[in-house]
Amino acid sequence: MDGNGRWAKKRSLPRILGHRQGVKTVKEIVKASGSLGIRVLTLYAFSTENWKRPQGEIKGLFSLLIRFLKKELKELHKNSVKLKILGDLAKFPDEVQKELNGACELTEKNTGLQLNIALNYGARQEILYAFEKMTKSGIKNLTEENVSNFLYTAGQPDPDLLIRTSGEMRISNFLLWQIAYSEIYVTEKLWPDFTGKDLQKAIIEYQKRERRFGGI
Numbered sequence: 001m002d003g004n005g006r007w008a009k010k011r012s013l014p015r016i017l018g019h020r021q022g023v024k025t026v027k028e029i030v031k032a033s034g035s036l037g038i039r040v041l042t043l044y045a046f047s048t049e050n051w052k053r054p055q056g057e058i059k060g061l062f063s064l065l066i067r068f069l070k071k072e073l074k075e076l077h078k079n080s081v082k083l084k085i086l087g088d089l090a091k092f093p094d095e096v097q098k099e100l101n102g103a104c105e106l107t108e109k110n111t112g113l114q115l116n117i118a119l120n121y122g123a124r125q126e127i128l129y130a131f132e133k134m135t136k137s138g139i140k141n142l143t144e145e146n147v148s149n150f151l152y153t154a155g156q157p158d159p160d161l162l163i164r165t166s167g168e169m170r171i172s173n174f175l176l177w178q179i180a181y182s183e184i185y186v187t188e189k190l191w192p193d194f195t196g197k198d199l200q201k202a203i204i205e206y207q208k209r210e211r212r213f214g215g216i
């Protein structure tokens, strides 16, 4: 979800207002994903590298996150959305951890859209963590399937489509293992300007791609 800061800058607004607008996009895209029958949506909200940002911005992001959950959880649950957090929550304030864990537990048995929110997430860290857990659990044969089963996304399909907003041509440590064969779609649109229609456009573009998975 990139481009909140630039969206605000273009309007001479503080960055946090860009993030606030970004939350509106989140709501719209979650809704649109449900209507389109998408099974899994993963939103990259906060990376392990985002701690480098000013304290004020980090605090603002957390408070937006808490507010989003408090306001939207009921509705998400009603729509059978199943929430999962990808990332290491230990570093977050207790209140944030409690809120997130509570939301995941509440929606655990839901069968609608699987909504992953990547928070304090870094793919390299996720892979290391998976190896660590594998070693501890005594699994000796190192297979691709075994590694997949120890990632945060265990049990979920690999992403078919990766959408990158604000024209950025890089992966930024996102789901490195899982996106091995994902189709990449880059749009110049900043995240706060991204709409359900844009999501549809990306999917139509995706449908035109020929996926060969290394074959011919």
Ligand code: IPE
Residues within 6 Å of the ligand: 001, 002, 003, 004, 005, 006, 007, 019, 045, 046, 047, 050, 061, 166
């Ligand atoms: C949102 O966009 C990403 C988050 C960490 C929430 P940015 O804050 O990275 O926006 P730009 O890149 O400055 O435009």
Ligand code: MG
Residues within 6 Å of the ligand: 002, 003
């Ligand atoms: Mg950015």
